[in-house]
Amino acid sequence: MRRGTRLLRSVRTRLAFWHTGVLALVLVAFTAFTWAYLQRLTQDRVDRSLAEAVRSFHQAVITEARANRNPDEAAKDAAREFRFSGRRVLVYGAYHSLVAVSDSSSDDLTQAISAIDRADDSPIHPLFAALAPGRSAYATIRNGHDLIRSYATSVRVADQEFTIVALQVGQVERTVLGNFMQAVLVAIPLALVLAGVGGYFLARRSFAAVVDMGRRASSIDSESLDARLAVRHTGDEMDELASVFNDMLSRLERSFVQQRQFMADASHELRTPIASLRAEASVALSQSRTTAEYERSLVHMRDEARRLSAIVDDLFTLARLDAADGALERHEFFLEELLLESVSRIRPLATDRGIALTFHPTVEARCCGDPLLIDRIVTNLLDNAIKYGSPGNAVLVELETSRGCHVVRVSDDGTGIPADAQARVFDRFFRADAARTRTAATGGAGLGLSIAWRIARAHGGDLTLTSSGEKGTVFTLTLPAIPAASASVA
Ligand SMILES: Nc1ncnc2c1ncn2[C@@H]1O[C@H](COP(=O)(O)OP(=O)(O)O)[C@@H](O)[C@H]1O
Ligand SMILES: [Mg+2]
Structure with missing residues (x-):
């Protein structure tokens, strides 16, 4: 039991782990996807606004150039007036010489990127490398720890080549992503802890029934097989399990009861002839008797011993089957x-009782099985038909083959089996009229039909009580036939 709970506990833990x-x-996966999507979205927005900044700056330079004609001066003027929060514009002239910088406070960034003409490892170098003449390009450039998105385009103002570069210097977009990441880093572990704990308790609740x-x-145990598991009528799997288990207990209980009943019946059945033997012997020995008296006693004792050995034989056959x-x-x-063979062996017994026993074989019926056991079925059926019939009656045996089966019908025109007893004739030790049959010389122990049925089933066949009434009784034995093809080979 303790092992069982431990096992369940581990199932619960495993379930919680899997769940989490x-x-x-x-x-x-969801976070990674959202992150990628957000980043993409942010970048698109930044890229668009950088292109917009460059476009409007270009426009401003053109306007300025019209006013004072010197493009360099025009660029410087435009840069002075450029107001785009979070964006900075740099203008490069021929040979990448820096012409103008918007918001030209000489901070680290400005210094770093204005060194383009002096150093090959200038952070803005990749942007220029990506820029084909007359085209524009985006690049992400590194300045210290910062990643800066940049956009450059080559323009011509009054016959002079310029490269206008816009940089995103504000951290707004990065902050959005950073906040998202922070929130996620708190939310995910929290959700996992909640799911794990919740999952464990849920599993515990579900397994409580188990x-x-x-x-x-x-x-x-075998003494308390009448106990049943509680069914809570929730209609769930646990209920189903409990019902299945209860059904199994019912079957076990039934077979236990049957077993006990069988033991009780068997010992009862054996006790009668043994008691009779002992009594007969005691009476014979109590005083000296004539030879004729001894002989009568011995005959009686032999009959009882025969009866005893027949019962033991039946019990043995049943146990073996x-x-x-x-x-x-x-x-x-x-x-x-x-x-x-069976019919001719039994015919004298029938004749003795004034009963006509008839069998006319018309077909050849190949069978596979134990002929001694099959003979036992037939002998039992004939024995009953004769035993429970009245003188002058007839017993008919018929054989036919249909649909792969041999069918043997044994019918008599006796008084039949009482309706309330018909369902139980195949039960072990059952006798429809126990008082009458037990005292009769031929009376059996009520094992005959149960043995016959068991043998038929063991051969893959069946034995049924087809009909029984005032006009007589019909038992039908079915046995599988050997198919003609394999019979001819054999
Ligand atoms: N042909 C039959 N006609 C009437 N009763 C029968 C017939 N066959 C069986 N029975 C009834 O069924 C009971 C069980 O038969 P069986 O198992 O052969 O036991 P047994 O012959 O030892 O009494 C018999 O006791 C009898 O009452
Ligand atoms: Mg019998």
Whole structure:
């Protein structure tokens, strides 16, 4: 039990782990996607506004140039008047010489990028490298720890070449992304902890029913097979499990009860002849008797011993059939021959009782199985038909083959089996009229039909009570036939 709970606990933990792990994967993937998307969006916005800044600056330079004709001066004037928060514009002339800088406070950035004409490793170099004459280009340039987005375009103002460069210097966009990342870094672990704890408790709740079932099941043994697991009627899988388990318990209980009943019946059945033997012997020995008296006693004792050995034999056969469960000695034989033999063996008994026993084989019926056991079925059916019939009656045996089966019908015109007993004739130790049959000389122990049924089933066939009433009783035995093709090969 404790092991069971430990196992469940680990299932719960594993479930919680899996649950959290999957959620973590989803969240990370989602964050990565959102991050990429946001970055892309931000960059597009920055790029557009840089291009816009360059365009309007270019316009301003053209306007200035018209006013004072010197393009360099025009660029410087335009730069002085350039107001674009977070953007800076630089104008380069021939040979990458810096002509003008907007908002020209000489900060680190300005110094770094204005060194383009002096150093090859100037941070703005990649931008110029990407710029084809007469075209424009974007580049991300590095200045210390900062990444700066830049846009450059070559323009011509009054026959003079200029390269206008716009830089995004403000940190606005970076801050948006940074905030997003900060929020995500707090939110994801929090969500994972919540999901993990929540998942664990959810799993614990769901498995509580299983733990409870385990506890109850562990206390059930052969003495308490009538106990059942609680079904909560929630219609969920746990309920289904409990029902399945309860059904299994019911089946076990039934077979246990049957087993016990069988033991009780068997010992009861054996006790009667043994008691009779002992009594007979005691009476015979109590005083000296004549030879005729001894003889009578011995005959009685022999009959009782026969009865006893017949019961023991039946019990043994049943036990063997139960144990073998399909593993029979099988060989091929002809069913009509077997029936002929059985009928002729029993005919004297029928004749004795004034009963006509008839069998006319018309077909050849190949069968596979244990002929001794099949003979036992037939003998039992004939024995019953004769035993429970009245003198002057007739017993008919018929054999036919249809749909891959041999069908043997044994019918008599006796008084039949009482309706309320018909369902139980195949039960072990069942006798429709126990008082009458037990005292009768031929009375069996009520095992005959149950053995016959068991044998038929073990051969893949069946034995049924087809009809029983005032006009008589019909039992039908079905056995699988050997297909003609394989029969001819054999
Ligand atoms: N042909 C039959 N006609 C009337 N009753 C029958 C017939 N066959 C079986 N029965 C009833 O079914 C009971 C069970 O039969 P069986 O198992 O062969 O036990 P047994 O013959 O030892 O009594 C019999 O006791 C009898 O009452
Ligand atoms: Mg019988």
